[in-house]
Amino acid sequence: MLDLLVIGAGLSGLLAGVAARQAGARVRVLATGAGATHWHAGTVDLLGYLPGKRAPVMQPFAAMPALFDARPRHPYALVGDARLRASLSWFSTLTASLGLAYEGAGSEDAALLLPSAAGAARPVYLAPRAQLAGDMRDERPYLIAGFHALRDFYPQLIAENLRKQGFNARAVFLPIESITGRSDFSPVHLAQALDAPEVVTRLAAALRPWVRPGQRVGLPAILGLERHQQTWAMLQALLDAPVFEIPTLPPSVPGLRLFNHLRQRVHLDLGMTVSDFAAENGRIEWVSSRSSARPVKHRARAYLLATGGILGGGFVSDASGHVWERIFDLPLTLPQQRSQWFHNDFLSPQGHPIFLGGVSAGADLRPVDANQRRIYENLWVAGNLLDGAASIAERSREGIAIATAYAAVQHWLEAL
């Protein structure tokens, strides 16, 4: 029998699986498919914006009390300051050991400002090393390079928006032939092509004439998949200039790298949709997943639910706007009418109500009902299905995933 069954293969599910595995547990991760890691920028956003505020948070830990004033049930409040910090340092150690090192702004309570694919500043807490040189807190001039043939990445747009923010920024289109002779590709295919050193040499040769002394060079995040660190280092050496990646629209190569590395550390079964369960005396006895012929039962001593919210597929709804948690039908603090899901202001810094609510959990990250009573003894929850945060507007998705995955596993171990 498994010690822990994790449901969901986004960042929180994968990290929970890895953390449990590190503790020596027999653990398995089940998921319908790949998901959230392929959709995000591969950075760790901790707290980018306070509710209702439009200025980025540059000292996220100093801003936590203000966050908790506005959102007292925030997952960071549940996890607590010490565990939040410990989880981030655990993540840094883990990713470094995977050969995919993440770094921050230099001190523990500081944020990076990284340019997005639209040239806007994204407050980021930790980023893969290959994104660091884009930091908008320093004033070095930019050269943004892209490819005509690459959809959804427009260097002129990025450079123009950087100029509007006071930067010296130029843009250049390179011939796609410097990377591939193919006529159709995705960012992932370009990244795979750039795993080959001779392709990096060709790209450097195409780029070199455009680079002026003192410039940093921004490229779409396609600098290698399996050999990313080597590709990035080699390109910097050949250009003799700092090179940084700008995450593209999904599928995101930096997110895919993280997914590929994390799944080396925990057994993951994809294509397995958990759809039923049985409980007795307040304990989950088994869950079952759909298969090609008959439901497959999975028995574990404990379960960790990390299926995400309405975006990740953890919550589903009907046409009226009624929303429920897909597997255990856990109580949700969400508007149950479609008309109440969204603010009129699409970019409202308050975040939309449908993203703010979710599963309520106690301080030990076990789900609770409206009366704060624990629902199942052996069920823990982590990630963006948790109530109390508007993670998109806050820019806190990965921070919540890391903190709650780490803390949920710690609480589970303590309860053993």
Added chain:
Amino acid sequence: MSDLWLPPEASLDQCIKCNICVSHCPVAQVTDLFPGPKYAGPQAQRFRHLGQPSPDASVDYCSGCRVCNEVCPNDVNIMEMNARARAALVAEQGMPLRNRLLGRNELMGKVGSYVPGLANFVLHHPVSRAAADAFLGIAKEAPLPRWSTSGTFIKWWEARYAQRLISDKKVVYFHGCATQYYEPFIGKAAVLVLEHMGYEVIIPPQNCCGLPMLSNGEFKAAGKLYDGNLRKLGPYAQQGYDIVGTSTSCTLTLKEEAPHLLDRHTPASQSLTGAVWDIFEWIREHEAELPRDFVPVDWVIPYHQPCQYRAHKVGSPAMDVLAMIPGITLHESHARCCGIAGTYGYKKEKYDIAMQIGQELFDFILDEAEHHHTEFNACDSETCRWQIEHGSGQDSRHPIEVLAAAYGLYHLNTRDILSSEDINTNGDSR
């Protein structure tokens, strides 16, 4: 399974265009000839209408590996859409003789089995391979199997019939064409393990599952094969017998692929679906009956779970079961597909694509051999094993051979079963 059956095409509205399938598609990674599952599947599907010409011939380059379905976060039946679109193209435009031949592996197997020595000589002779390459389009390098020169599996079974284990516990065995004509030792290993678990093995008449025809878009003929198995195996399913198979793509076809692609949704087909198991899926379910009298072993085995096995959506049963053998260390491959995809890699225009797809698996196998001195690897599907041996030069075994050997019932190098006498006179049966 949901109670309400919807055709695979109905799932296209679940596609959110996230491109995760394109990122993981092993075919789109190596060639422009296939634009990727999203484009050929849910996107092109909007332009496919009954009675109108098919807009997109690139679906023929889909290998059917189902990796797209596996990674899709929204349960879109991408591969099924592609397979049905290919069948529509075949119905419209016809198909080459080559694909008809590749779809008729059972007939080929049967014909060759009358004169296996001659058949092997002729089929594998460089001149005939060159001719098949030039005139038929069957890649001359591709790893075609060899007919068994020691007789078919059924011949062995009939000779041994009187000595079979008789028991109250019974299980039906589906051997498939490859075990019948090329690799009877796989079936022998399966029978030995099932009997070792105390089960009486029943092997009713059966025919090809129809997958090679389904993969080549020959749906009508595939339907006849499926209906044949429904007639022959259906009564066992209805009486509550479990039907286990060692060819993981055959069991997937009987369970899901044939009824799903061919719109067979009768109570009889549902009953067959519910009775069919991959052998390790079944053994895992019957874990309590699995004897623990293993012989001492010291094996490091790289294991590749075929894409077709992952498509059963039952997790990793072979790994789960083999892990119970003391002294075994399994190293799991994360490769998506070996490339061969049934008949795909045998086609001249697709051979190079298949080999490029398989490279990540070959690299893994070779790396294991170099660093862990592994003598063989394990994989559940016959064509994958042939492709692995072809691409890496390393011997590949079915996990059921490994399990039989771990009981001292089977010799992994010679692929012979060991009689109790062998074990008594030669304590070292490993």
